[in-house]
């Protein structure tokens with residue numbers, strides 16, 4: 001088989017409070033996180049938003065010990081996966097490539113090139129695909145390939161999403177069953193899946209399969225669980241003024257409490273490690289809100305982290321990927337970005353297409369000014385020191 005590598009892709013998180021602002025800047029600089037019509041607006045807007053959001057984010061990271069545990073957990077997953085692969089006689093090296101913080105994807109690629117691999121398996125640590133997560137990392141890797149001849153010649157295959165795997169579904173179902181059985185009346189517990197949200201426009205305009213995959217994933221977990229419990233799916237962690245996938249987690253919890261639900265088991269579904277959205281948003285913020293709304297027994301299923309069943313399944317996934325025909329990044333960067341079509345720019349007076357286009361562009365500038373205003377609490381002129 002030669003020298004094999006596995007590149008685990010993840011988001012990354014600030015390790016210390018000082019990292020929060022630059023981490024947010026990296027995140028909002030990504031055109032897959034804020035989709036703007038004008039590339040030149042990306043960096044200035046990322047700067048504004050990271051500045052205006054950093055206080056709130058820093059306070060949240062303070063509540064979970066002053067930083068994200070994501071790097072440590074991902075490192076533990078990588079070590080466990082490498083050991084499991086070695087036990088199966090696959091002499092693989094496992095690398096970590098984070099999208100927005102250390103160790104960055106670029107660093108992983110440099111190490112991969114130095115190790116002169118024969119084959120690489122690219123494996124996102126997101127069970128379901130979204131343009132904003134796996135899609136963004138795939139795009140970055142494709143760019144790095146185009147810029148680097150050495151990397152371009154490396155034989156690789158990529159896993160687009162993997163939530164359908166029976167091993168993953170079984171482990172999730174086991175974790176849920178364990179928590180259900182801790183409740184006084186296990187069958188009365190409402191199972192509450194909470195997925196990280198994305199803006200509605202990702203799904204409806206850009207064709208992100210994320211919502212479909214999340215819904216399919218929750219159905220499959222419930223089928224695997226084989227319990228009579230009712231369940232709900234909701235979306236958490238929205239950012240900014242646009243509409244995100246609904247129902248929103250906090251509203252759905254209040255709704256269930258109002259309908260008489262007293263036992264709630266929350267299942268984080270879109271991410272395999274503990275991180276700020278499980279430790280702060282679910283365990284602190286939403287627990288408080290749910291209890292105020294009347295939930296008496298609130299509990300949460302732990303993230304998979306280094307659960308042996310999960311790591312074993314990842315090892316089998318790597319093995320199967322090595323034995324199957326390769327998938328390329330271009331095949332899984334999905335959906336293909338549709339080219340923007342504008343009519344020829346030849347000005348004519350009246351209510352012409354050209355006038356409409358410019359109207360639209362000016363409206364976008366106005367909208368972005370509004371966005372900055374809403375996110376920062378100050379108008380752009382204030383921020384520019386003009387007022």
Ligand SMILES: C=CC1=C(C)c2cc3[nH]c(cc4nc(cc5[nH]c(cc1n2)c(C)c5CCC(=O)O)C(CCC(=O)O)=C4C)c(C)c3C=C
Nearest residue numbers: 011013014033057068070130132133196198239270275276
């Ligand atoms: C599948 C999981 C995730 C999706 C989908 C996703 C989309 C998405 N996220 C933001 C904005 C933020 N995300 C932040 C942190 C963060 N997000 C995820 C996962 C998904 N994001 C993780 C694992 C983390 C890291 C957590 C950690 O432990 O550090 C943050 C920063 C934290 C905060 O300020 O709340 C922001 C901001 C958008 C806009 C988006 C889709 C467009």
Ligand SMILES: [Fe+2]
Nearest residue numbers: 011196197237
């Ligand atoms: Fe996020």
Ligand SMILES: [Fe+2]
Nearest residue numbers: 237238277281
């Ligand atoms: Fe949050």
